[in-house]
Amino acid sequence: MPPSALTIPMRDPIAWLLGRPDSTDFLANQFRRAWVLARATDRHRFAPLLDVAVLDDILGRFGVQHPAIKLVRSDGAVPVAEYLWRDGMVDPARVAHAFSQGATVVFGALHDRHEPLRQLCAAVTAQLSARTQTNIYLTPPHAQGFKPHWDTHDVFVLQLSGTKRWRIYGGGPELPLPDQKFDPARHTAGPVEDEFTLAAGDVLYIPRGIMHAATTTDEQSLHITLGVLSYTWADLLVDCVNELVEREATWRESLPVGYAAHEEGGARLHEALTAKLATLPGAVDLGAVVAARRHALESQLRPRAGDYLQQVMAIPALRPDDVVQWRVAVPSQVERRGERVAVLSGAREVELPAAAAATLDQVRSGEALVAGAIPDELDWESRRVVLAALIREGWLVRHP
Numbered sequence: 001m002p003p004s005a006l007t008i009p010m011r012d013p014i015a016w017l018l019g020r021p022d023s024t025d026f027l028a029n030q031f032r033r034a035w036v037l038a039r040a041t042d043r044h045r046f047a048p049l050l051d052v053a054v055l056d057d058i059l060g061r062f063g064v065q066h067p068a069i070k071l072v073r074s075d076g077a078v079p080v081a082e083y084l085w086r087d088g089m090v091d092p093a094r095v096a097h098a099f100s101q102g103a104t105v106v107f108g109a110l111h112d113r114h115e116p117l118r119q120l121c122a123a124v125t126a127q128l129s130a131r132t133q134t135n136i137y138l139t140p141p142h143a144q145g146f147k148p149h150w151d152t153h154d155v156f157v158l159q160l161s162g163t164k165r166w167r168i169y170g171g172g173p174e175l176p177l178p179d180q181k182f183d184p185a186r187h188t189a190g191p192v193e194d195e196f197t198l199a200a201g202d203v204l205y206i207p208r209g210i211m212h213a214a215t216t217t218d219e220q221s222l223h224i225t226l227g228v229l230s231y232t233w234a235d236l237l238v239d240c241v242n243e244l245v246e247r248e249a250t251w252r253e254s255l256p257v258g259y260a261a262h263e264e265g266g267a268r269l270h271e272a273l274t275a276k277l278a279t280l281p282g283a284v285d286l287g288a289v290v291a292a293r294r295h296a297l298e299s300q301l302r303p304r305a306g307d308y309l310q311q312v313m314a315i316p317a318l319r320p321d322d323v324v325q326w327r328v329a330v331p332s333q334v335e336r337r338g339e340r341v342a343v344l345s346g347a348r349e350v351e352l353p354a355a356a357a358a359t360l361d362q363v364r365s366g367e368a369l370v371a372g373a374i375p376d377e378l379d380w381e382s383r384r385v386v387l388a389a390l391i392r393e394g395w396l397v398r399h400p
Contacts, residue, residue, distance in 0.1 A: 320372025
């Protein structure tokens with residue numbers, strides 16, 4: 001199904017996922033704290049995101065390598081020799097055969113290949129200021145992909161088709177870090193705390209550290225796992241210190257000679273470190289760190305479209321009765337620079353005359369607009385130059 005069929009609201013995609021009017025209560029009281037089951041009234045609401053036909057097309061025609069596609073069973077990963085060609089490419093026929101024998105097919109990071117999933121990730125990233133990713137799980141009837149485990153990031157499970165029986169267990173760790181992964185050789189699940197079945201349109205939110213497992217029923221299951229990666233206070237502190245070290249040579253000085261050789265040296269080191277730490281609040285450039293983080297989030301998710309060359313080639317034919325629209329889920333900012341105004345998106349920027357500010361405000365709204373009727377301060381020829389520049393950058397699309 002084409003991306004145009006999507007109805008993900010950019011302002012509050014979390015509410016859309018959970019089927020709520022808004023996400024205020026969820027984000028304040030449940031997010032990162034407790035698992036949440038959201039039942040659907042519309043069983044087809046996620047149909048525009050993905051279906052088995054799309055997965056079959058990617059599997060059979062995209063020439064995908066492992067581990068972008070992998071096979072798993074409840075007892076572990078399926079040996080790659082069972083479904084890879086010698087050059088490392090996935091063999092579609094052998095994947096299908098393994099699926100028929102009970103293996104779960106995992107499509108990793110599909111948001112990098114499938115535009116509707118990129119739009120979903122971009123919307124959630126913008127709302128939460130967090131990196132996001134998608135993994136897709138296609139599981140045959142009466143099968144289990146993974147035994148009870150926890151994840152080191154939060155997940156939203158979107159059931160697309162079929163049903164899956166879920167169990168929530170006790171015994172998970174509190175706020176595990178990325179390297180504190182579940183190890184079946186060392187960790188065991190606690191008692192079952194709840195059990196339920198997800199059907200198409202339902203969503204299950206599971207914070208990191210909560211143990212869970214799922215098994216299909218008498219029908220195959222397709223679901224999206226939307227991962228929300230944590231950015232902790234420790235991460236922020238490390239980024240602040242790294243930024244400071246780049247600017248301040250004193251933080252790059254070596255420690256005193258013999259600091260670890262005797263107890264007295266350790267005491268002096270503690271005193272010196274305490275003094276340096278006391279200077280941090282006034283020395284760190286939090287604004288620069290947050291700006292760099294914002295840039296990294298915006299650069300993570302790149303649009304997947306098939307019309308960039310056609311859009312540029314059609315610029316000379318741009319007419320007042322054409323409809324123009326900002327590409328879905330393409331982040332941007334506008335900076336006023338005296339008599340100029342700059343549009344920034346990812347690592348790119350375009351400077352335009354300040355008179356173009358009203359035009360930019362209109363097109364960045366995401367609404368489909370008639371090019372010749374945009375309410376701004378420009379005549380048609382001047383506006384046409386602005387629109388052409390935005391189309392050339394790949395941010396704006398023209399619908400003849």
